[in-house]
Amino acid sequence: MIEIQRIKENKAEVIEGLKKRGIDSTKEIEQILLTDQEWRDEKTALQKLSANLNMISKQVGQCYSSGEREKADELKQQSVDLKKQESEQKVKVESLQKRLYQTILTIPNIPHSEVPHGKDADDNEVIFEYGESPGKDRAIYPHWDLAKTYGLIDFELGVKVTGAGFPFYKGKGAKLQRALISFFLDEAAKAGYEEYSSPLMVNEESGMGTGQLPDKEGMMYHVGSEDLYLIPTAEVPLTNMYRDVLLPNSDFSIKITGHTPCFRREAGSYGKDVRGLNRLHQFDKVEIVRIETPENADSALKEMIEHVKGLLQKLNLQYRILKLCGGDTGFAAAITYDFEVYSAGQQKWLEVSSVSRFDTFQSNRLKLRYKDAKKKSKLCHTLNGSAMALPRIVAALLENHQGVDGIKVPDALVRYTGFETIN
RNA sequence: GGAGAGGUGUCCGAGUGGUUGAAGGAGCACGCCUGGAAAGUGUGUAUACGCCGAAAGCGUAUCGAGGGUUCGAAUCCCUCUCUCUCCGCCA
Numbered sequence: 271m272i273e274i275q276r277i278k279e280n281k282a283e284v285i286e287g288l289k290k291r292g293i294d295s296t297k298e299i300e301q302i303l304l305t306d307q308e309w310r311d312e313k314t315a316l317q318k319l320s321a322n323l324n325m326i327s328k329q330v331g332q333c334y335s336s337g338e339r340e341k342a343d344e345l346k347q348q349s350v351d352l353k354k355q356e357s358e359q360k361v362k363v364e365s366l367q368k369r370l371y372q373t374i375l376t377i378p379n380i381p382h383s384e385v386p387h388g389k390d391a392d393d394n395e396v397i398f399e400y401g402e403s404p405g406k407d408r409a410i411y412p413h414w415d416l417a418k419t420y421g422l423i424d425f426e427l428g429v430k431v432t433g434a435g436f437p438f439y440k441g442k443g444a445k446l447q448r449a450l451i452s453f454f455l456d457e458a459a460k461a462g463y464e465e466y467s468s469p470l471m472v473n474e475e476s477g478m479g480t481g482q483l484p485d486k487e488g489m490m491y492h493v494g495s496e497d498l499y500l501i502p503t504a505e506v507p508l509t510n511m512y513r514d515v516l517l518p519n520s521d522f523s524i525k526i527t528g529h530t531p532c533f534r535r536e537a538g539s540y541g542k543d544v545r546g547l548n549r550l551h552q553f554d555k556v557e558i559v560r561i562e563t564p565e566n567a568d569s570a571l572k573e574m575i576e577h578v579k580g581l582l583q584k585l586n587l588q589y590r591i592l593k594l595c596g597g598d599t600g601f602a603a604a605i606t607y608d609f610e611v612y613s614a615g616q617q618k619w620l621e622v623s624s625v626s627r628f629d630t631f632q633s634n635r636l637k638l639r640y641k642d643a644k645k646k647s648k649l650c651h652t653l654n655g656s657a658m659a660l661p662r663i664v665a666a667l668l669e670n671h672q673g674v675d676g677i678k679v680p681d682a683l684v685r686y687t688g689f690e691t692i693n
Numbered sequence: 694g695g696a697g698a699g700g701u702g703u704c705c706g707a708g709u710g711g712u713u714g715a716a717g718g719a720g721c722a723c724g725c726c727u728g729g730a731a732a733g734u735g736u737g738u739a740u741a742c743g744c745c746g747a748a749a750g751c752g753u754a755u756c757g758a759g760g761g762u763u764c765g766a767a768u769c770c771c772u773c774u775c776u777c778u779c780c781g782c783c784a
Contacts, residue, residue, distance in 0.1 A: 310742095310743070310744095313742080313743060313753085314743060314744060314752095314753095316743095316753080317742090317743060317744080317752060317753045317754090318744095318752080318753090320752085320753055320754085321751095321752055321753070323764080323765090324752095324753090324765085326764065326765090327711075327763095327764050327765040328711075328712060328765080329764090330711080330764050330765070331710095331711035331712080331764090331765070332711085332712085334711075335711080342764085343764095345764070346764045346765095347764090348764085349764045349765085350764075352764095353764075516739095516740080518703095637741095647740080647741090
């Protein structure tokens with residue numbers, strides 16, 4: 271949720287920034303400013319009424335204790351009318367506030383200055399590339415074939431037991447999952463992130479806090495009997511730990527990580543690109559989350575990018591980094607870098623990580639603040655990134671490291687898998 | 694799931710209708726005292742919003758959440774929620 275203060279101070283800049291997302295929000299922004307002013311005026315009026323009422327009540331009390339009953343009754347009479355006014359005014363203020371809030375909720379985060387204009391994925395900028403594709407001098411199979419050949423993943427069994435998008439991993443496939451999770455968590459720990467194992471269901475407030483609700487209900491599974499949501503990413507529980515938190519000073523850098531399964535309904539995304547591991551309803555992911563002061567947010571983002579680069583390089587995967595254009599940047603993010611690995615068997619790029627800065631967009635909703643040097647409360651900055659999502663990494667590992675005598679496990683992973691090849 | 698108890702400020706804890714944002718204590722901060730420290734002593738010690746752009750100041754709201762009664766609610770009533778204890782069930 272964007273800070274209203276920011277709109278007030280930099281209206282033109284906000285409108286200009288949002289144009290990068292391909293939206294003209296002039297009308298909404300004007301509406302917000304107007305409603306805010308109106309709300310403020312009415313609120314002041316309300317407070318004056320309340321102050322009056324409080325004063326009279328006090329006097330009534332004093333009259334009673336000094337025995338002036340008639341005067342007290344008189345005052346009471348007065349307050350009845352005032353009270354009616356007050357409650358009407360209250361309704362007015364509340365409805366204005368609600369309207370204001372609801373309009374602000376529809377405004378996405380303002381893209382950073384370096385975010386390119388553009389409307390969809392085609393306008394994203396490739397800013398970094400690494401590695402080479404395995405070449406085409408021999409047959410390269412897609413991962414679903416390899417998974418079958420080596421008995422690593424059983425998609426049909428998943429369909430039988432649960433439904434499409436819920437595969438079973440087995441044997442070395444299952445072991446590979448576990449190895450990757452441990453590898454990612456250990457690397458995060460080395461980089462200073464504290465590991466958490468979190469709840470996999472969250473309540474409505476948490477969904478609101480990180481912005482999945484109220485808009486994107488379609489993304490999360492909802493457990494009706496308990497009114498809880500299955501998490502679509504560890505970002506939700508990990509960030510919401512800090513909901514309604516006021517950090518006592520500006521001397522902090524909170525780095526947390528956690529592995530969780532992630533559940534996504536992916537409603538309406540059937541069709542192409544869903545084959546094999548490309549898009550699942552349940553998958554495992556290791557997430558990194560940071561809570562920083564505004565001053566440190568930028569260097570934190572850079573560190574996170576370096577961290578993810580390191581992971582991919584240790585896994586010997588060909589990858590590239592995209593700076594997302596305005597139109598492709600998520601609602602809550604101010605800037606996002608996507609990491610894509612090359613999937614040799616499918617001959618396409620697969621997104622495996624997304625690293626974003628949210629500035630104060632999340633913390634504003636979360637009420638996550640800190641005290642600055644002048645003891646003033648300020649909103650923290652939040653950042654997060656996948657480090658990383660497993661299925662597509664698995665797909666790329668299988669496809670890119672396949673050879674005539676099996677699939678070679680990257681050296682960095684061998685101590686976790688306990689085997690060097692899958693054959 | 695059943696029965697009971699309870700949610701007050703950073704913490705402990707008082708408070709059953711009238712200057713209670715809230716006694717008292719602890720902690721913390723600053724000052725005095727001291728050669729230095731402890732003890733002692735004095736002062737201060739929430740958040741959000743509004744009046745206003747900042748500070749000071751003033752106002753409003755906040756005693757788990759929401760609603761109600763009342764001129765006035767931490768205190769009375771209702772609903773919800775969470776925690777604790779006992780019983781049941783269970784990895």
